[in-house]
Amino acid sequence: MPTRLDLIAxxxxxxxxxxxxxxxxxxxxxxxxxxxxxxxxxxxxxxxQPGAMGLGTSDEVPRRPAGWKPPKRPDPMTSGHSRRRG
Incomplete structure (x- = not known):
């Protein structure tokens, strides 16, 4: 096994x-x-390593927590409109 000085050289x-x-x-x-x-x-x-997730995990693919449900989609007829008039 090489010594530390050998490795440095x-x-x-x-x-x-x-x-x-x-x-x-x-x-x-x-x-x-x-x-x-x-x-x-x-x-x-x-x-x-590239592709690995952040701290605390070695999973390469994000996983959703148990019981997670996607948020409700906004109503296309009301999105972008304000109730204020003026």
Missing amino acids: TFQEQLGRALQAGDNERAAALQSRLTELESGQASYLRPQ
Whole structure:
């Protein structure tokens, strides 16, 4: 298993190659990983995956709560009209 210093050297090499190639997204990811390794604080949190829902769930599809009923549709004859005259 590589040591922390080996990982830092490897990431620095990859960061240099990514910058030369103009791959800014990869360079940013490597830079953040390097910062974590150099500070000694490895994060156990991962960025949210695309398509996954918000905090507190891993469901990829929104689900309606039990007993939920859709709201009543507005009457097309009265929508957009006001009772006020003037």
